[in-house]
Amino acid sequence: MKRKGILIVVSGFSGAGKGTLMKQLVHSYENYALSVSMTTRNPRPGEEEGKEYFFVTREEFEEKIRQDGLVEYACYCDNYYGTPREYVEKQLEKGKDVILEIEIQGALKIKEKFPTALLMFVMPPSVSELRKRLEGRGTESPEAIAKRLKRAAEEAEGIEEYDFIVINDKLEECAASMHGLIQAAHNAPVRNEELIENMRKELEAIC
């Protein structure tokens, strides 16, 4: 029986290293597909269409919403961000495990719509490390960093809603651990309903 793909939602504090971690995961292991979000915000220098985001107009985005073409979407700072449905469903159908990076509100919406989705929360090894990483970027003002830390404190309120936490200490080890968690998730009964149902039927047939 072909193993179905899992929809994997990755959230975590800004500065926890989600992006790098996910790239490492996709690079080191097969069978993953990274979902690319759609947004109405302008591309930043260096960002490529279809790589960081699909960049669309507000009209195009709203048309997508009307067609139910998004798995989830949200509006931040006057810009839309969303996950195109077609790519996700096609990859899942192929048996790929599809990774989305979304913040907690979106993650919970996904869990409601897709009860078999796997929710993972990436944490830095410590708060001081988180601060160090944010400051190390060198691109943000102390105020912006303080804002990110405050946002982290808010996000931390929802960790219990996630299936697994992932401590991002050493990149490769963390990617390996994440891969292990995803493999484990494939063994949850909720993701094996067909297998269980078939076994039940066979058992009943011979009893």
Added chain:
Amino acid sequence: MKRKGILIVVSGFSGAGKGTLMKQLVHSYENYALSVSMTTRNPRPGEEEGKEYFFVTREEFEEKIRQDGLVEYACYCDNYYGTPREYVEKQLEKGKDVILEIEIQGALKIKEKFPTALLMFVMPPSVSELRKRLEGRGTESPEAIAKRLKRAAEEAEGIEEYDFIVINDKLEECAASMHGLIQAAHNAPVRNEELIENMRKELEAIC
């Protein structure tokens, strides 16, 4: 921070190979402790005190119940079977992952008392394989085998209550997979409350 031990409950169809699998797990990987049950039934030829079971009298068992000295217990065919609390708690305290083999009713009782317990259900690769294994034992009548299959059908009703299913196909691979599942379970938020709480406090302190 010292990692706390997990209480692991293993259930599964008779003939699915639970016993052999658990021995393989404990043999191949460190950090496991196998709980030995206490029973009032008579030892069978070859069974050793403290290995298969602790054999006690009815009076001793009931005294144990009165002292709240059992994690769970049940009565089958006029005999008591139970899990001594002291061993389990001592090993968990040491950071060991403690494995109990219990049927579904007991497993659910454990989950109620220990919300962080991990429930694993061992399945044979197929029903025909299950039948073959039961027949291959050569020790049981066709009626006894039919009874075990019927019992398997009943146990199968409860699989959704478990955290993970384990298909016992190739022994070593299956033990490796089981080990991976247990490692994964250590990353669930419910088993990391202290870590999460500490991170929250630190974040609040600097915000």
